[in-house]
Amino acid sequence: MYIASINFGWNLLMEKTLRTFKKGGIHPPERKEYTEDLPIEEMPLPSEVDILLLQHFGATCKALVKKKDEVQEGDIIGDVEKGLGACVHASVTGTVKAIGESVHPLMVSVPSITIERDPEAEEKQYKSVDWHGLSKEELLNRIKRAGIVGMGGAGFPTHVKLSPPEGKVDTLIINGAECEPYLTVDHRLMVEHPKEIVEGIKIILTILGIKKGYVGIEANKPDAIEEMSRAVKENSKGFDISVVPLKVKYPQGSEKQLIEAVTGRKVPAFGLPFDVGVIVQNIGTTKAIYESVVFNKPVVDKVVTFSGKGIVRPANLKVRIGTRVKDIVDYLGGTTPELRKVVVGGPMMGFAVSTLDFPITKTTSGVLFLTEEEIDLYEYKPCIRCGFCLEACPMGLQPNEIGIYVEAGKLEETTQFGVFECFECGCCAYVCPSKRPLVQFIRIAKMKAKR
Amino acid sequence: MEKTTTFENHLLTVSVSPHIKSPVTVEKIMWTVVACLIPPLIMATAIFGIRVLIITLISVISCVLTEAISEKALGRPITIKDGSAVITGILLAYVIPPGVPYYLPILGAVMAIFVTKHLFGGLGANIFNPALIGRAFLMATFPVAMTSAWIVPKYLKHSADALSSATPLFIVKHYGIQALIQKYGSLSYIYKNFFVGIRPGCIGETSAFLLLLGGLYLIYKGYIKWYIPVSMIGTIAFLTWIFGGEHLFEGNPLVAILSGGVMLGAFFMATDYATSPNYKTGQLIYGAGIGALTVLIRLKGGYPEGVCYAILLMNGFTPALDSWFKPERFAPPKGEKK
Numbered sequence: 001m002y003i004a005s006i007n008f009g010w011n012l013l014m015e016k017t018l019r020t021f022k023k024g025g026i027h028p029p030e031r032k033e034y035t036e037d038l039p040i041e042e043m044p045l046p047s048e049v050d051i052l053l054l055q056h057f058g059a060t061c062k063a064l065v066k067k068k069d070e071v072q073e074g075d076i077i078g079d080v081e082k083g084l085g086a087c088v089h090a091s092v093t094g095t096v097k098a099i100g101e102s103v104h105p106l107m108v109s110v111p112s113i114t115i116e117r118d119p120e121a122e123e124k125q126y127k128s129v130d131w132h133g134l135s136k137e138e139l140l141n142r143i144k145r146a147g148i149v150g151m152g153g154a155g156f157p158t159h160v161k162l163s164p165p166e167g168k169v170d171t172l173i174i175n176g177a178e179c180e181p182y183l184t185v186d187h188r189l190m191v192e193h194p195k196e197i198v199e200g201i202k203i204i205l206t207i208l209g210i211k212k213g214y215v216g217i218e219a220n221k222p223d224a225i226e227e228m229s230r231a232v233k234e235n236s237k238g239f240d241i242s243v244v245p246l247k248v249k250y251p252q253g254s255e256k257q258l259i260e261a262v263t264g265r266k267v268p269a270f271g272l273p274f275d276v277g278v279i280v281q282n283i284g285t286t287k288a289i290y291e292s293v294v295f296n297k298p299v300v301d302k303v304v305t306f307s308g309k310g311i312v313r314p315a316n317l318k319v320r321i322g323t324r325v326k327d328i329v330d331y332l333g334g335t336t337p338e339l340r341k342v343v344v345g346g347p348m349m350g351f352a353v354s355t356l357d358f359p360i361t362k363t364t365s366g367v368l369f370l371t372e373e374e375i376d377l378y379e380y381k382p383c384i385r386c387g388f389c390l391e392a393c394p395m396g397l398q399p400n401e402i403g404i405y406v407e408a409g410k411l412e413e414t415t416q417f418g419v420f421e422c423f424e425c426g427c428c429a430y431v432c433p434s435k436r437p438l439v440q441f442i443r444i445a446k447m448k449a450k451r
Numbered sequence: 452m453e454k455t456t457t458f459e460n461h462l463l464t465v466s467v468s469p470h471i472k473s474p475v476t477v478e479k480i481m482w483t484v485v486a487c488l489i490p491p492l493i494m495a496t497a498i499f500g501i502r503v504l505i506i507t508l509i510s511v512i513s514c515v516l517t518e519a520i521s522e523k524a525l526g527r528p529i530t531i532k533d534g535s536a537v538i539t540g541i542l543l544a545y546v547i548p549p550g551v552p553y554y555l556p557i558l559g560a561v562m563a564i565f566v567t568k569h570l571f572g573g574l575g576a577n578i579f580n581p582a583l584i585g586r587a588f589l590m591a592t593f594p595v596a597m598t599s600a601w602i603v604p605k606y607l608k609h610s611a612d613a614l615s616s617a618t619p620l621f622i623v624k625h626y627g628i629q630a631l632i633q634k635y636g637s638l639s640y641i642y643k644n645f646f647v648g649i650r651p652g653c654i655g656e657t658s659a660f661l662l663l664l665g666g667l668y669l670i671y672k673g674y675i676k677w678y679i680p681v682s683m684i685g686t687i688a689f690l691t692w693i694f695g696g697e698h699l700f701e702g703n704p705l706v707a708i709l710s711g712g713v714m715l716g717a718f719f720m721a722t723d724y725a726t727s728p729n730y731k732t733g734q735l736i737y738g739a740g741i742g743a744l745t746v747l748i749r750l751k752g753g754y755p756e757g758v759c760y761a762i763l764l765m766n767g768f769t770p771a772l773d774s775w776f777k778p779e780r781f782a783p784p785k786g787e788k789k
Binding site for chain 2: 269339343370374383386431
């Protein structure tokens with residue numbers, strides 16, 4: 001009893017002293033219990049994959065193969081000719097069945113290469129090499145050839161992100177916040193592969209030529225904090241890496257909020273993290289960097305959380321890039337009769353889809369199968385001017401006014417409320433008691449207003 | 452703005468993120484406020500008799516009916532279930548004396564709901580607090596009833612005379628605080644009775660304790676913030692202490708905040724979402740403004756009590772306060788105001 005109360009007091013104190021961003025934020029239900037304790041499971045190889053030629057921020061790749069070509073797992077089958085982008089690889093060994101279009105959760109449809117897997121093909125083995133003697137250029141080249149992009153969702157090509165202007169960056173932050181409800185991918189990766197992630201951090205620090213790295217992890221993942229702390233302690237000789245437990249508050253994992261929480265620096269509006277000397281990398285990306293450098297392994301697979309009450313068996317599944325969600329759902333026992341909404345990504349910022357015919361891409365972190373009780377189906381009402389959204393907005397904007405102006409058709413005038421600083425975290429719409437579709441209003445305003 | 456599409460046997464909903472929303476709805480907030488306003492009504496019925504319950508019921512029914520008719524007439528969706536008109540009805544009854552004729556709240560309700568709320572655009576769009584405009588209208592049209600229909604509360608032991616049913620603020624204004632102490636016997640007896648709610652006054656304003664309880668619950672739930680009540684009550688106490696006595700710094704702040712409509716106004720009227728500023732800086736100034744105007748009216752004005760007009764005057768300031776005191780931007784672009 002006595003010890004329990006000391007423990008409680010200690011936890012309370014820790015909670016108060018945890019680092020976090022200052023302004024706004026909300027506490028949505030976490031709903032991570034469905035998958036947080038499930039070890040990463042490898043799905044048997046699918047018979048077909050659809051490799052999208054646009055899985056990143058930038059230009060669409062050009063197909064480098066023809067129909068009926070034989071391809072090996074790891075072959076580059078698409079690359080950008082010029083401009084920003086990242087190459088794509090065959091994620092299985094087999095034959096090119098078609099070059100056409102595939103359903104994309106956001107962009108309706110994009111060009112893709114369909115590969116029929118050769119069931120007889122042997123599993124590809126990746127051999128490890130010592131990376132310590134490699135030059136910065138070679139390290140970056142391996143990352144580029146592996147087609148690595150930011151796996152948190154934005155899909156910015158990693159080799160470009162890791163080449164900031166000389167001398168601009170002094171700090172690396174690894175984003176292990178995973179503040180979106182339901183998602184447990186980064187959590188499981190940190191618990192199961194802490195050493196690989198620390199090795200990845202060392203590779204990134206070497207490329208950047210700096211020593212200081214932080215791993216920010218929300219305090220609702222104590223096992224991940226423990227495993228990462230141990231791995232950092234045992235393996236980070238020569239570098240200054242520390243694990244930073246963060247307060248559980250959404251959107252802790254947003255780049256600007258994370259940088260403020262960890263370093264106290266504020267990225268200016270329309271600026272980039274390196275404007276304040278920081279680069280942020282996602283946990284999954286860091287692991288992929290490790291694999292690309294140490295094993296010469298390109299991005300051919302991805303761990304994805306499948307969760308929600310609408311799927312028979314929730315899981316943290318390692319799947320090949322290009323695997324169709326429909327096939328994964330079959331593997332997981334199908335959907336439940338109560339399924340009402342399918343969301344790609346987290347429930348706060350993810351996209352609702354109307355079909356399961358789309359493939360997994362490098363940036364898919366989760367697919368949620370939500371039932372009526374898990375989602376909102378409220379009708380929206382007029383703004384009652386309660387001001388909840390002003391308290392919730394982490395950017396200090398005025399979502400209430402933006403919504404009212406959009407309804408009145410005054411789209412151009414919404415810039416005075418900072419509409420372009422909005423990164424659509426959804427805090428405002430979450431807290432709105434009138435259930436107003438504020439993110440939707442803001443997107444409409446962004447389409448019409450001039451920056 | 453949702454679309455449904457079929458996928459095998461499922462009807463899938465497709466809408467813009469976020470896909471989960473807080474369980475707090477307008478209805479939930481409004482009905483919680485109604486629940487917080489019930490204990491003072493029970494107290495009022497106990498001390499003033501069953502007629503205050505009837506007045507409150509008439510007021511609520513008139514407000515709900517006026518809301519339905521106004522919405523029908525103006526072609527708006529009927530929203531009487533959201534609890535907003537019920538709150539206005541309760542508050543309107545709470546700010547009129549217990550002895551008024553039964554038809555008074557009906558007239559007040561029409562003024563509050565039709566004119567003040569719906570002619571200005573309906574829920575969330577009104578500039579002035581509907582219940583207080585209702586009271587101000589009744590003050591102007593039925594001044595005698597509104598300033599003399601007091602009832603001596605049961606359980607109150609004080610000297611019986613011509614001032615028995617007069618409100619404490621009336622006595623303080625015209626005869627001074629010593630007269631009040633004399634009448635009630637002692638200051639501690641005043642504090643005790645005013646805190647519990649056994650004193651003459653408007654129907655719902657007497658029990659500081661029950662109003663405080665309801666207000667604190669709303670703050671605990673996050674439905675209202677502490678900024679307005681604290682700055683309003685604090686300003687009244689502070690300014691009364693300075694200017695409320697015969698000499699400077701001799702006023703009694705506790706009697707000032709326990710009498711009149713301070714508690715009811717601070718927690719349930721000044722905090723009205725539509726008519727108060729949206730953000731904390733504006734709310735602090737707004738609360739302080741109400742406090743200062745209340746003390747000014749009490750000490751210098753023609754009425755013993757000033758909370759109603761103070762709130763209405765500051766309602767008019769709300770749009771200005773909102774445009775002057777905006778949230779601090781995270782890190783605005785260079786050259787733009789924070």
